[in-house]
Amino acid sequence: MSQASKKSRPTMHDVAAKAGVSQMTVSRVLRGEGYFSQDVKTRVADAAKALGYIQNRLASVQRGMENPMIGVVLPTLKNTVFIDVLAGINDTLAEVGMRPVFGVSEYSEAEEETLVRDMLSWQPCGLILSGIEHTDGLRRTVAQSGVRVAEIMDVEGDAISASFGISQQAAGAEMARHFIAQGHRRVAYIGSQGGSDLRALKRYTAFKSELEAEGGCITYERIANRASSMPLGRELTAACLSDVTDCDAIYFSNDDLAAGGLMHCLSNKVSVPHGVALAGFNDLPFLSALPQRITTTHTPRYEIGALAARYVAGADDVPAKRHMLLAELVVGDTT
Template identity: 55%
Template sequence: MKIKKNARPTMVDVAHRAGVSQMTVSRAISGKGYVSEDVKLKVEAAAQEIGYVQNRLAYGLRSENTHLIAVVLPSLANSVFTDVLTGITDAVTIHGFRPVFGVTEYSQESEEKLVQDLLSWRPYGIVLAGIEHSEATRKAIISSGIRVAEIMDVESTPISIAFGLSHKDAGKKTAEYMLSKGHRRFIYVGSQGGRDLRALKRFEGFIEALNEAEATLISTEISTLPSSLAGGLSVTEKILQSSDKPDAIYYANDDLAAGGLMYCISNGIRTPEDIALAGFNGLPFLDAFPIQLTTVRTPRYEMGWKAGNYLVDPSLASYPEGESCIDVGFELIKGDTC
């Protein structure tokens, strides 16, 4: 007779206590296969009594389904990505899956390592934020054979399917609206040292519209720091105190823009008369501002939800045949600042 100290109970222990075979315990617990009602109750009672907890490692190894969904995000500091993660979590949890995430800090290099590492958990599917990845990352995912969904962006060729929006278009539409309000001289404010590729695409679309209208981009102010209200505030102060003051500022996102707006509110600077402002994301905290910022609202939770649903059960969502980019769209919030 074997005696193990400190060992956690297994199905064999439950089986002994319930007076059945280990396989019957497996069937009773998983609900697969035939088990009589009284045996099932006996097994459940025995499991309860000895505090049996299933071992998902053994389950996953044998059944070849971990019920894990890997999630790769640039950051947790930005609520944009926690919204997405919440959407994914809600969607996959319903189907008995669990998200397991990692953070890249906007670096393709760390994304590569992270994906390798997450794949070693043999996830059922993987969600990548963004659509640009290193060749090694793409190769690793493709050869793993698991389902992939890319989110946030649709402006490139996805590995398999993408749920996102056109950032270039969002930038362009924002510029067109600002131009329509008569603004002609712009400054662009970015962050993350330009590593946020989606922000760059918005900027690209923005520039395109400026060029078409023959308007002027005076300069760009790109900090290497992460976005923050305080950062947006200080750069706005600097811009407004310079000799070559613009008509309007386009910020890479709402954190920066809200900082700018806060500067204006605090200093009695009228918007859009003295300066026009626009951001991106449509973050909910903007609702508390006395002045509605011009911005673009994005369906973040929805992108996560859709990607999660697609991964755990592609049949749930019937997408156009052959369509690999699902554009979830965006909404231009015209606001009071342009």
């Protein structure tokens, strides 16, 4: 072990001693506060660099400064959507020198509450939560903590303070109208996550009621318990098409599943969309590389993350309110 292993890291006092000034002077010089001679500034900077001084933020925050740290709770890392959201969050926070600490709830509200409590112990200045349904305990905890809270993805429901997302209901209903307009009446629905993905459920509910209102019907419904993936979509589509023979179209809860469905159709010479139309959700980038464009709804995932991050970071041009971003229908190839 080197000599540094046991010795604690250099503090402002060490820097001060080396520079021949007081600790307070070091604190001020490093923060660029107050008036100092060029000589002192240089001595402090040199001493800090020579010792490899790194600020101890725990002490600063303890003393009352804001902690540039944001707790982020995502339901899963297995879905690209949340990765995009995370990228938006991270990029935006990085711009203002903040960092995310994060946790994965696996779509469990109880786990989310535990995670939030854990994160609050580091006194972060904000939290970003997924979805808008939370336990009462969590609501009480964050209310008391006084940190800024952003809820993302979903805006339909009772938000804590600011929510950033799209209207899941509008997206589902729009897809139903598109199906009807394309002449699809007999529709199958394929989902994943065993119904714990509340946003997919909201889309589906709105989709179904709009479809039925317009004269269509759901002829098949399958929500698998596994996590969403292309292979799962392929498998479920195979099962669906062998179970029901007269289905015009399949609405998948997301693009992974839909792309898997397309792969099944390609391999089994089922024409898309004439044999069966497929629609997903999210408009993931890899769709554009598939042999054929399928219908989907574009979701502004990165923007949702970025905007939520701006809010919790304290940007004053992002008010605490319901921010409903635009989710646009993307129509697939019809050849």
